[in-house]
Amino acid sequence: MSVTRCLEGEYTCHGNARFVYIDKVVYCECEAPFYGNGIRCLTTGKRLILRGKVNGVLNNRAIKNVDLLAYVYTTNGRIETHIRSKQNIVRTMMKILQPIGDIIGWMFGVPQGKKDKNGFMITGGELNRTALIQYASGETVLITQEFFTFSSELKVHTFVQGTVPDRLNSISYNDFMEQITSHSRGVFKSCSTRRYSMNGLASYFTMDQTLIFNECQHNSFNHSFNSMTHVVTRNTVMNDRKNNVLRFSSTNQIGAVDGKLN
Known part of the structure; x- marks a missing residue:
């Protein structure tokens, strides 16, 4: 089997990775001190910035070219997602859309x-994500996201469509844990329940999520190896009216489905 059957063109091993060919299994592996999937490798410990735009419709109000900026602290799994809009009503509606940024926590959790x-x-x-959110009060939102790289920069296009609970004066999110499972080659899914307090009252929403990405057809495929637990703690959200920024932050860890996390 030729390595080039899978690893060619844009899928050639990164300059800081090596080919691995064991028992007819072909893959790229980033070499220390780099990490990644072997096709794209990053320097361990370096802070990252992810940029993008958010568009869509929430509660019949158009969301147009809203800036999204995420700061990723890879050493401790801390993610800060900033959504910038001059319209306070847009920032207020999006306070309940914490899942927009939690996928970044999965990508860079420790x-x-x-x-x-x-x-x-x-x-x-590089992946496509769909997340269907259903609130206990009956509202439903669909989030679709495309993550990609451009000139070595991490980018994301986000589209939101649906309705969210209104009259959001204050909100806080509980810690949560979700199991993300490989269903087939290049497809991950999860179903989780997120609990939060809105205006002092406890509530929750459920989220069904699908992640799709290109996976080398000549890699080995193992459901259990590619199933994991994503644990999210220290969730905060703040609407910074002075700077027109909605800020989400969280700390993220990744572990085995049946393993224990710190």
């Missing part, structure tokens, strides 16, 4: 075991 991998180590930061 692996807790030697064999554990975060999302970037599996996808190289």
Whole structure:
């Protein structure tokens, strides 16, 4: 079997990776001190910035070219997602859309075991995501996102469509854990329940998520190896009216489905 059958063109191993060919299994592996999926490798410990735009319709109000900026602290799994809009009503509606940024936590959460991998180590930061959110009060929102790289920069296009609970004066999110499972080659899915307090009252929403990415057809495929637990703690949200920024932050860890996290 030729390595080039899978690893050619844009899928050639990164300059800081090596070919691995074991028992007819072909893949790229980033060499220390780099990490990634072997096709795209990043320097360990370096802070990253992810940029994008958010568009769509929420509660019959158009969301147009809203800036999204995420700061990724890879050493501790801390993610800060900023959504900038001069319209306070837009920032207020989006306070309940914390899942927009939690996928970035999955990509760059800190692996807790030697064999554990975060999302970037599996996808190289290029994937399509759909997340269907259903609130206990009956509203439904669909989030679709395309993550890609451009000139070595991490980018994301986000589209939101649906309705969210209104009259959001204050909101806080509980810690949560979700199991993300490989269903087939290049397809991950999860279903989770997120609990939060809105205006002092406890509530929740459910989220059904699908992640799709290109996976080399000549790699080995193992459901259990590619199933993982994403643990999210220290969730905060703040509407910074002075700077017209909605800020989400969280700390993220990745571990085995049946493993224990710190």
